[in-house]
Amino acid sequence: LEGASLSRHHSFLVEYEPGADLGLDMHSDDSDVTFNICLGKEFSGAGLVFCGQMGSGDHRKMQLKYEHKKGYCVVHLGRHRHGADDIV
Secondary structure (H helix, E strand, O other): OOOOOOOOOOOOOOOEOOOOEOOEEEEOOOOOEEEEEOOOOOOOEOOEEEEEEOOOOOOOOOOEEEOOOOOOEEEEEOOEEEEEOOEO
């Protein structure tokens, strides 16, 4: 059963702001589970875009776009391809 136990953890932080990180290309994570959390800067754009899971026939097809909300967390499988649109 995937995610039944956690043997280790690591973190990856992206700070979306003009002149720094503006977006994040489509990718999958080297993790069982990923937490995407909006920590609260005011911005527009940077929608969290999901495609299919790596290894599936639709892994390049856009399936969902989530607009971040301050204080909310999106939890998904690490192998679920995702990225972030550029902030504006």
